[in-house]
Structures are given as C-alpha cells and as structure tokens.
Amino acid sequence: MNTVSSWRAVRLIAKRELNTRLRTRSFVIGTAVLLVILMGYVLLQSTLIGNEDKSKVGLSGQTAGIAQQLQTAGAALGEKIETVTVADPAQGRAQVENGDLDALLSGNATELKVLVKSDLDTKLRALLNGVSQQEVLNGILSESQESPEQVMRTVHQTQVEVDSIKPPDPEKSQRMVIGLIMAVLLYMSIVTYGTLVAQGVVEEKSSRVVEILLSTVRPWHLLLGKVIGLGLVGLTQLVIIGGAGLIVASATNVLTLSGVATGALLWGVVWYLLGFLLYATVYGAMGSLVSRQEDTQSVIGPVNIVLILGFVVGFNLLTQAPDGTGTKILSLVPLLSPVLMPARIAAGTVEVWEIALSLGLTVAAIALFTWLGARIYQNSVLKVGSRIKLTEALRG
Amino acid sequence: MSEGKLEIDRISKKYGAKVALDEVSFEVQPGELFGFVGSNGAGKTTTMRIVLGVLSADSGQVRLGGAPITHETRTHIGYMPEERGLYPKMKVLEQLVYLAELHGMSANDAHRSAENWIARLGLTERRKDEVQKLSLGNQQRVQLAAALVHDPRVLVLDEPFSGLDPLAVDVMSGVLREKAATGVPVVFSSHQLDLVERLCDRVGIIRSGRMVASGTVGELTADAGNGLVVTAPNAAPGWASAVPGVRSVEQNGPTAILELEAGADDQAVLAAALATGPVTEFTKRRRSLTELFRDAVAEKPAAQGVSA
Numbered sequence: 001m002n003t004v005s006s007w008r009a010v011r012l013i014a015k016r017e018l019n020t021r022l023r024t025r026s027f028v029i030g031t032a033v034l035l036v037i038l039m040g041y042v043l044l045q046s047t048l049i050g051n052e053d054k055s056k057v058g059l060s061g062q063t064a065g066i067a068q069q070l071q072t073a074g075a076a077l078g079e080k081i082e083t084v085t086v087a088d089p090a091q092g093r094a095q096v097e098n099g100d101l102d103a104l105l106s107g108n109a110t111e112l113k114v115l116v117k118s119d120l121d122t123k124l125r126a127l128l129n130g131v132s133q134q135e136v137l138n139g140i141l142s143e144s145q146e147s148p149e150q151v152m153r154t155v156h157q158t159q160v161e162v163d164s165i166k167p168p169d170p171e172k173s174q175r176m177v178i179g180l181i182m183a184v185l186l187y188m189s190i191v192t193y194g195t196l197v198a199q200g201v202v203e204e205k206s207s208r209v210v211e212i213l214l215s216t217v218r219p220w221h222l223l224l225g226k227v228i229g230l231g232l233v234g235l236t237q238l239v240i241i242g243g244a245g246l247i248v249a250s251a252t253n254v255l256t257l258s259g260v261a262t263g264a265l266l267w268g269v270v271w272y273l274l275g276f277l278l279y280a281t282v283y284g285a286m287g288s289l290v291s292r293q294e295d296t297q298s299v300i301g302p303v304n305i306v307l308i309l310g311f312v313v314g315f316n317l318l319t320q321a322p323d324g325t326g327t328k329i330l331s332l333v334p335l336l337s338p339v340l341m342p343a344r345i346a347a348g349t350v351e352v353w354e355i356a357l358s359l360g361l362t363v364a365a366i367a368l369f370t371w372l373g374a375r376i377y378q379n380s381v382l383k384v385g386s387r388i389k390l391t392e393a394l395r396g
Numbered sequence: 397m398s399e400g401k402l403e404i405d406r407i408s409k410k411y412g413a414k415v416a417l418d419e420v421s422f423e424v425q426p427g428e429l430f431g432f433v434g435s436n437g438a439g440k441t442t443t444m445r446i447v448l449g450v451l452s453a454d455s456g457q458v459r460l461g462g463a464p465i466t467h468e469t470r471t472h473i474g475y476m477p478e479e480r481g482l483y484p485k486m487k488v489l490e491q492l493v494y495l496a497e498l499h500g501m502s503a504n505d506a507h508r509s510a511e512n513w514i515a516r517l518g519l520t521e522r523r524k525d526e527v528q529k530l531s532l533g534n535q536q537r538v539q540l541a542a543a544l545v546h547d548p549r550v551l552v553l554d555e556p557f558s559g560l561d562p563l564a565v566d567v568m569s570g571v572l573r574e575k576a577a578t579g580v581p582v583v584f585s586s587h588q589l590d591l592v593e594r595l596c597d598r599v600g601i602i603r604s605g606r607m608v609a610s611g612t613v614g615e616l617t618a619d620a621g622n623g624l625v626v627t628a629p630n631a632a633p634g635w636a637s638a639v640p641g642v643r644s645v646e647q648n649g650p651t652a653i654l655e656l657e658a659g660a661d662d663q664a665v666l667a668a669a670l671a672t673g674p675v676t677e678f679t680k681r682r683r684s685l686t687e688l689f690r691d692a693v694a695e696k697p698a699a700q701g702v703s704a
Contacts, residue, residue: 009498012494012497012498013498016494020485020486203483203484204483207481207482207483207484208477208479208480208481209481209482209483210481211445211450211475211477211479211481212475212477212481212482212495212542213498214449214450215448215449215450215470215473215475215477216470216471216495216498216499216500217498218467382450382451384479
C-alpha cells in the first residue's frame with residue numbers, strides 16, 4: 001500500500017523547487033549579472049590600488065638633479081614618485097595638459113617652479129617644499145661652519161614617540177569592505193528568495209493546484225518543502241558568487257586576507273541560512289493571504305520594508321561607527337542580525353558573547369516566526385478570493 | 397485492489413453562523429458509481445473537500461473500508477477539485493510524475509503510470525509541453541490523468557464533466573465505468589442530470605446542506621407516483637377523465653400524459669383508449685431524474701438550512 005512519509009513529501013516538494021528554479025533563465029542570468037557586477041568592482045579596486053598614491057613628475061633643466069631626493073622623500077611618506085627627465089619644456093607642458101605627467105618641474109633645486117594642470121596635490125606640494133627647503137637649508141649650513149650631514153642626522157633622529165592604547169589593525173579597511181559586501185549579499189539573497197517563496201505560494205493558490213496538493217500532503221509539508229528548496233537555490237547562488245569573488249579578488253591581489261574572507265563567507269552561509277529561515281515562512285505566510293500574483297507586492301511590502309530599513313540604517317552605522325553602541329544593539333535584534341552580524345564578524349569588531357547571543361536570539365525568533373507563519377499559512381492557503389485579513393488568518 | 401466502501405457519516409460544517417452541511421450521510425460501495433447532485437451552493441464541494449481532508453468537518457466521520465479515514469488512507473483517493481488546477485509552467489509528464497510521487501508512488505512506478513495515462517488520454521504528443529500551452533480540452537485531460545495517475549482506490553470527482561466536449565464526455569464516462577469495474581467506489585458531482593441518470597448506479601440529492609434523497613435512480617423515481625403516456629389519434633380531448641383515479645396532466649396533440657392515483661387500474665385506461673380507436677403508444681412513464689431533482693429541490697422552500 002502506498003503512503004507518503006512526511007520526510008519524503010517535504011523532500012519531493014523541495015526537489016521540485018530546486019529543479020524548476022535552477023533551470024530557469026532568470027536564475028542563470030541573475031547569477032551571471034551579480035557575478036559581473038562583483039568582478040567589475042574587484043577589478044576597479046585592483047586598478048585603483050595600482051594607481052593609488054603614485055605621481056609622475058617631469059623634471060626639466062637643472063631640476064633633473066633632484067630625482068633621487070624626490071624618490072627618497074616620497075618613499076618616506078608612502079608616496080610613490082616616478083620621475084622622467086623632460087628635455088623640451090614645451091613637450092613637458094603638453095604632457096601635463098593631457099595628463100601624462102602630474103607635474104612638471106623647472107627652475108632649480110632651491111627655487112622650484114611647478115607646472116600642474118589645475119591644482120597641485122597637497123602631498124606632492126609638501127614633498128616638493130620639503131625637498132626645496134632641504135636644499136636651501138643645506139646651502140645655509142654649508143655657509144656656516146657646521147657639517148650639513150651632521151646637523152641633518154641630529155634633526156632626523158628627533159621623532160615623536162607614539163604610544164597607542166589599542167594597536168591599529170592594518171587590515172581594518174579591508175575587513176570592513178569584506179563585511180559590507182557580505183551584508184549586501186545577504187540582504188539581497190534574503191529579499192530575493194523570500195520574495196520567491198511568497199510568489200510560489202501565490203502561484204499555487206492562483207492556479208488552484210494547491211487543493212490537489214493538500215489532498216495528499218499537509219500544509220506544513222508544502223510550506224517547509226518550498227522554504228528548503230528555495231533556500232538551497234539561494235545558497236547555491238550565494239556560494240557561487242561568494243566563492244568566485246573570493247578567488248578573483250585573491251588572484252588580483254585586491255584581497256590579501258583570504259583567510260578572513262573565507263571565514264566571512266562561511267559565517268555568511270550560516271547567517272544566510274538563519275536569516276532565510278527567519279524570513280521565508282513570514283514571506284510564505286504573507287503570500288498565502290492573497291490569491292492573485294498582482295497582490296503579492298502589497299502583502300510582502302511590510303516585510304521588505306523591515307529588511308530595507310534594517311539594512312540601510314545598519315549599513316550606515318557600520319561604516320560610520322563600527323564599534324558604536326547603536327551598531328551593537330541593532331545587530332543583536334533578531335530581525336536584523338542576519339544582515340548585520342556577519343558584517344560585524346567580518347569587520348572584526350564583535351565579541352564572542354555577542355555572536356552567541358545573537359545566534360540564540362535568532363534561533364528563538366525562527367521558532368516563533370515559523371509557528372506564526374505556519375499558522376497563518378494553514379488558515380489561509382485554501383481561501384481563494386479577496387485578500388484575507390492577518391488577524392483573521394491568525395485566529396483561524 | 398479495493399479499499400472497501402466509502403462512508404460519509406453525519407458530517408456537519410458551519411461557516412460562522414452559516415450552516416453549510418447538516419448531518420450529511422451517504423455511502424458508496426466498491427465498484428459503484430455514485431452521482432452527487434444538488435444546486436450550486438448546496439454543499440457538494442464542501443462535502444468532497446471534507447472527504448479529502450482539505451477542509452475539516454465540525455462533526456461526523458468519513459470512513460473508508462469501515463475505518464475512519466486518515467491522512468495516509470487519503471493519499472489513495474483520486475481527486476478532481478471543482479476549481480481545476482495544475483502548475484501552469486510545468487510540463488505534462490513532469491507534473492503527472494510529481495503528483496504520483498507525492499501520492500506515494502516510487503519514481504519508477506510514477507513514470508510508468510504517467511506515461512500510461514498520457515498515452516490512454518491521447519496526450520502523447522503534448523507530454524513535453526507546459527500545461528499552460530495546451531488547449532482547454534487537453535488541460536481537462538491532464539486534470540483527469542492527475543486524478544488517476546497514482547492508481548487511486550477511491551475516486552472523488554467534483555464536476556468532472558463540466559466544460560467537456562461530447563467526445564471528452566465519452567472518454568470520461570468510459571474511464572469512470574472502467575475504474576468502478578475494478579472495484580473502486582466512484583463519487584462524482586454533476587449538473588448534467590441525464591448523464592448522471594445514464595451512468596450512475598445510485599444517486600444522492602443534496603439541498604441546502606441536507607441530503608434529501610438517496611438511492612438507485614429506479615428507487616427514487618418509482619415511488620414518485622405512476623404515470624402513463626398514451627397516444628390515441630382518434631380520441632377526443634379529456635377521454636381519460638372518465639376512468640376513476642386518473643388525471644390528465646398534459647395533452648400534446650394525440651398524446652396524453654396521465655397520472656394515476658394509487659390503486660387506479662391502468663388496464664381500464666387502455667380499454668378506454670382502445671374504445672376511441674387505434675392506440676399507437678401505451679407506456680408506463682418514469683419520471684426523469686431532472687423532474688425528481690426539481691421536485692426535491694423545490695420541496696419545503698422554508699426549510700431552516702441556509703444555502704452555503
């Protein structure tokens with residue numbers, strides 16, 4: 001005698017979702033577009049890193065002699081200076097005009113004249129001033145009986161002594177970027193696949209196939225199968241994009257913290273699963289309130305708004321004050337933890353107890369929301385027609 | 397093969413203050429075709445949904461083979477809901493395989509059975525098409541296949557004939573007879589009473605959530621008074637009124653439709669007719685199911701049941 005176990009029913013339903021979604025053009029195209037955007041961002045970063053703090057300076061006439069000093073002084077300030085000797089001042093002027101040169105020097109070491117396109121970069125200005133002043137100082141010292149080398153050594157040895165309470169994290173900015181990318185990816189995945197759950201529920205209602213399905217499986221089988229199936233589709237996309245991003249960013253040297261990024265991706269997967277479970281049944285329950293695809297947006301709108309608000313506010317707090325109290329509190333709110341916590345973990349600004357607390361709170365919220373969502377879903381999935389009131393669906 | 401008889405035992409259902417079903421009872425024997433008729437909103441769909449567990453009853457019980465129906469035994473029912481529905485973007489074959497598997501068939505059996513019904517219902521060339529791209533007639537066939545694909549032990553079909561062309565009606569009737577012949581109890585609702593009369597072994601009539609009649613078509617129509625149809629071309633109008641206990645209901649040219657009181661002698665009517673000249677037709681008139689239905693539904697219009 002044929003019967004179908006709960007486990008098998010849920011698996012069959014999840015399998016159908018996986019099969020029908022993974023094969024659709026929208027999944028393939030959507031993943032490809034996201035990949036292209038992420039790759040574009042990574043490549044942009046890598047060219048920016050290449051160009052960062054690099055100035056090309058043309059030296060004409062007597063200034064050719066200070067090439068060495070310029071490079072040494074630049075290196076001391078973390079500014080890379082490339083020098084070229086320009087024989088023809090007119091040609092040098094043209095090069096400044098078309099951007100080949102950042103600056104053209106003329107005059108002599110103690111009386112430097114700089115030609116720039118519009119404005120002289122402040123760092124470069126300080127550097128050139130320094131080199132020029134040094135020359136002047138050398139001259140003056142030579143005139144007095146002092147040895148310039150001796151004086152300069154003494155001067156250079158005089159440095160402020162820095163004592164920091166908390167040593168700076170040289171990886172901070174990169175960690176922050178990884179965290180923010182993670183937050184964006186998680187936010188997008190949860191909204192996209194949560195919406196798909198709602199649309200799937202409405203599709204079954206509007207096509208009336210739900211009545212045949214419910215004559216053989218229970219409502220919670222149907223909802224759970226859908227949530228698991230679509231959750232796996234979203235997970236596949238997240239892993240493809242995250243993994244590809246990680247590989248390309250490491251290969252192009254944009255990312256020097258592969259360990260941190262891998263850890264962030266793994267935490268991202270954990271939080272994606274928690275966040276999706278938290279929101280998916282809510283999305284499904286909201287979807288079950290309406291019978292037409294056109295009405296879907298109106299019922300899932302409030303859920304989206306919670307996510308968007310949390311994301312926007314959290315994102316701003318995270319960039320401006322990653323250690324701030326506001327960020328800490330918001331990231332512990334179960335509805336927002338799935339987006340903010342992984343970002344904070346990646347940024348390295350989180351205590352272990354905070355992670356544990358947010359995990360616990362989120363799991364508790366999942367239990368509550370799943371119970372409420374399943375109740376709403378069961379009470380409304382067979383009621384075809386006008387939109388069902390939430391209170392009515394909860395009462396049953 | 398058979399799961400035994402399907403019993404609906406005093407099921408009641410209220411929607412708020414509205415009584416949708418009031419102690420509805422009937423049973424369908426293995427191998428029997430049971431026609432379930434009633435006006436729109438009388439409670440047919442509600443009853444079927446309760447049998448399928450899609451709705452729950454407030455009281456009463458549905459039994460299959462003597463045991464209360466459970467979620468497991470329900471998977472053996474083939475169901476066609478009134479509101480037709482399939483996944484519009486799923487291919488015919490995939491859809492049928494999926495539904496068969498959801499009803500507990502193994503993947504292999506599900507494939508075999510789906511292919512079998514696709515071939516039998518003439519859908520072979522459409523098996524890889526999305527359901528939404530099929531004609532309405534073909535969609536109906538897929539819907540029937542969906543009800544049959546898991547080799548059900550009971551069939552519950554809500555308005556299976558609505559919207560079918562005459563050829564499809566023949567296919568549907570054939571399939572229902574054949575399933576019944578294998579010992580499956582079959583219940584279906586329909587507004588096409590001539591079809592119900594021709595096809596069904598037994599009929600139940602529901603009005604405003606109450607069963608008002610249930611039995612074979614013969615039983616239901618037999619006790620509803622005797623009628624005679626007599627064609628006597630030379631008879632004068634009103635010729636039959638002379639016979640005791642006979643009333644003329646209708647006169648269509650030479651044909652008179654007569655109603656006889658209990659105990660009236662039909663042979664005396666024949667004698668009276670022959671006395672007027674030749675008699676070309678003399679038949680006992682059975683009331684059609686349509687008339688019976690009309691009477692049953694019109695009776696006691698002030699009954700307390702509110703139509704759902």
